[in-house]
Amino acid sequence: MGKSIIQKIWSSHQVVQEENKPDLLYIDLHYIHEVTSPQAFEGLRLKERSVRRPDRTFATMDHNVPTYNRYFIQDETARNQLDALAKNCKEFGIRLADLDSEEQGIVHVIGPELGLTNPGMTIVCGDSHTSTHGAFGALAFGIGTSEVEHVLATQTLWQTRPKTLKLQINGTLQDGVTAKDLILYIISKFGVTFGTGYVIEYCGDVISSMSMEERMTVCNMSIEGGARAGLVSPDETTFSYLKGRKYVPAGIEFEREADRWRSFASDPDAEYDKELVIEGSEISPMVSWGTNPGMCSPVDENIPTLEAAKSSSDKKSLASALQYMGLHEGMEIEAIPVQHVFIGSCTNSRMEDLRAAAQWVKGKKVKDGVRAIVVPGSQNIKKLAEAESLHLIFTQAGFEWRDSGCSMCLSMNPDYVPSGEHCASTSNRNFEGRQGAGARTHLVSPVMAAAAAVYGRFVDIRKEEYSRTEAVNSY
Amino acid sequence: MKPITIVTGKAAILDRANVDTDQIIPKQFLKRIERTGFGQFLFYNWRFDEQGAERDDFELNHPQNKGASILIAGENFGCGSSREHAPWSLLDYGFNIIIAPSFADIFYQNCFKNGILPIKLTHEETALLMSVCTDGKQEITVDLPNQLVKAGDGFRTEFDIHPYWKELLVNGWDEISITLRYDSKIEAFEKASGI
Numbered sequence A: 001m002g003k004s005i006i007q008k009i010w011s012s013h014q015v016v017q018e019e020n021k022p023d024l025l026y027i028d029l030h031y032i033h034e035v036t037s038p039q040a041f042e043g044l045r046l047k048e049r050s051v052r053r054p055d056r057t058f059a060t061m062d063h064n065v066p067t068y069n070r071y072f073i074q075d076e077t078a079r080n081q082l083d084a085l086a087k088n089c090k091e092f093g094i095r096l097a098d099l100d101s102e103e104q105g106i107v108h109v110i111g112p113e114l115g116l117t118n119p120g121m122t123i124v125c126g127d128s129h130t131s132t133h134g135a136f137g138a139l140a141f142g143i144g145t146s147e148v149e150h151v152l153a154t155q156t157l158w159q160t161r162p163k164t165l166k167l168q169i170n171g172t173l174q175d176g177v178t179a180k181d182l183i184l185y186i187i188s189k190f191g192v193t194f195g196t197g198y199v200i201e202y203c204g205d206v207i208s209s210m211s212m213e214e215r216m217t218v219c220n221m222s223i224e225g226g227a228r229a230g231l232v233s234p235d236e237t238t239f240s241y242l243k244g245r246k247y248v249p250a251g252i253e254f255e256r257e258a259d260r261w262r263s264f265a266s267d268p269d270a271e272y273d274k275e276l277v278i279e280g281s282e283i284s285p286m287v288s289w290g291t292n293p294g295m296c297s298p299v300d301e302n303i304p305t306l307e308a309a310k311s312s313s314d315k316k317s318l319a320s321a322l323q324y325m326g327l328h329e330g331m332e333i334e335a336i337p338v339q340h341v342f343i344g345s346c347t348n349s350r351m352e353d354l355r356a357a358a359q360w361v362k363g364k365k366v367k368d369g370v371r372a373i374v375v376p377g378s379q380n381i382k383k384l385a386e387a388e389s390l391h392l393i394f395t396q397a398g399f400e401w402r403d404s405g406c407s408m409c410l411s412m413n414p415d416y417v418p419s420g421e422h423c424a425s426t427s428n429r430n431f432e433g434r435q436g437a438g439a440r441t442h443l444v445s446p447v448m449a450a451a452a453a454v455y456g457r458f459v460d461i462r463k464e465e466y467s468r469t470e471a472v473n474s475y
Numbered sequence B: 001m002k003p004i005t006i007v008t009g010k011a012a013i014l015d016r017a018n019v020d021t022d023q024i025i026p027k028q029f030l031k032r033i034e035r036t037g038f039g040q041f042l043f044y045n046w047r048f049d050e051q052g053a054e055r056d057d058f059e060l061n062h063p064q065n066k067g068a069s070i071l072i073a074g075e076n077f078g079c080g081s082s083r084e085h086a087p088w089s090l091l092d093y094g095f096n097i098i099i100a101p102s103f104a105d106i107f108y109q110n111c112f113k114n115g116i117l118p119i120k121l122t123h124e125e126t127a128l129l130m131s132v133c134t135d136g137k138q139e140i141t142v143d144l145p146n147q148l149v150k151a152g153d154g155f156r157t158e159f160d161i162h163p164y165w166k167e168l169l170v171n172g173w174d175e176i177s178i179t180l181r182y183d184s185k186i187e188a189f190e191k192a193s194g195i
């Protein structure tokens, strides 16, 4: 019987296997950011422990970073946290992409971009969207700060073997339907806990024909379906993305690496604990209307009615979500007004996202009364986008063009949505208060967000002049 | 870490599903660089109004729930962000046992590292426990060595827990010191893999 990529990575990283214990897994790569690491370093210091493999640890500043005037950080606690990271990295000899660095950006954007994330690796970060790196065929998952400390000290983690889930997406996506719509659809269809206890492997025609950036968008939100990790078997798309990246070996050594990476791909006869299949063509552009990512619907439909709720607890959650969102049951999604638009976050802030949004926005204007911002995922993406003049398209249309960071995805920096106002956001969480106290978040794809900026409400992008192929290729 | 063995305490009921860590500890309190003092911010946006006064309609503000050390909640408790500030704030507020039909994976792991015992019961058991624990009859006994929850006149149920996490909690062990005993194995692994 063949093996899945999950089993292959697991068995090649087991350091200790003992009865009545989880396995001790070796961690190849550990990403760090300012919010979830200070207490871990403090823990090391208290016990006089060192960092076992600083060479396998990489740090960046992203959550607290202002997206304009980035060196002027008014919030003293945010500044302290950034200073603490710089000090800790210096003391323990860890590479840091700080505010001055060309490499700086959102941790899940820069790791792949620099070629640090490779197939077959075990990767962790004190951040639940570490699942993003699974797009490369790595087993990548989020951990808490105690585990960050554990990995710093030992380069390992005690982990119980996860169950495996194969999620196959057949066929093709309609024009105007993106990777973001796919993952929102999956979560709305199967619920926010379908992946709990599992690692998901995404496969099928839709996934194989996706670019690496699209795969990252899908894997990014695995955690929103409850799975700590989601991944895609590496293939030629993966290797050609990695070739030539800063931390990827070149020449003959690259070929050798690629062969090794290829061996991690799932065998055709691999078995899984659970299998799910969906058809790509049944997916529409999605818009979230509630307070968890499972609460979303196709743009051309209506918000569900309380009567349609399956259980009394579903009914209760629906009622309280609608109350928070200031929406009513049965309302048309296209009638929801939008006052803010945020294009950014580790889900959708890469070149293809910005190109797709810019392509649509070109020559149009942001509607009066709407504030729209674009926050590239990394300083490098910002530079590349400017080389393609995307920033001019955005600013001429009335968008603000910012420096990189997490920004309005969780609003730990000065960017936020005022209470009671609606935001079309390309981020991954629509939890209460996520984008600011009382803020009302609607998760959408970049092009749907761009259209919402122009119309001041949601529109079905399929009915607009827009073609997916055109959007990606025309620059 | 304080060991957990047999605990008798008052239970508070938070009958909501999918309580995410953004609600348990909102992001504005994540900028501290200490591990302590987070209890005052627990469920901040649900607990307090804009003026900082307690909201009457939030479960933990009800007089019968004050002073509780056990929290009974709905399914998928602790979903979302991996922030360990969530268990830190629960513990600092006074909860060291959380009972729910299911927990999000990362939160579940984070509990063990901080001396919090997360107990998974079935939906039916959780609902029954919630109904037993009303009107001032909120005392629950959790017996970790025997993996038992007892309440009221007849509520008694067993729960599952991985033997390793149980051992950590019962002894209050620091996991890193355990792992460091395997140092030679880690080194051998690195050598064998050429890394």
Ligand code: SF4
Binding pocket: A062, A063, A106, A107, A108, A127, A129, A345, A346, A347, A405, A406, A409, A410, A427, A428
């Ligand atoms: S962009 Fe949002 S989800 Fe991604 S790492 Fe930053 S805060 Fe987390």
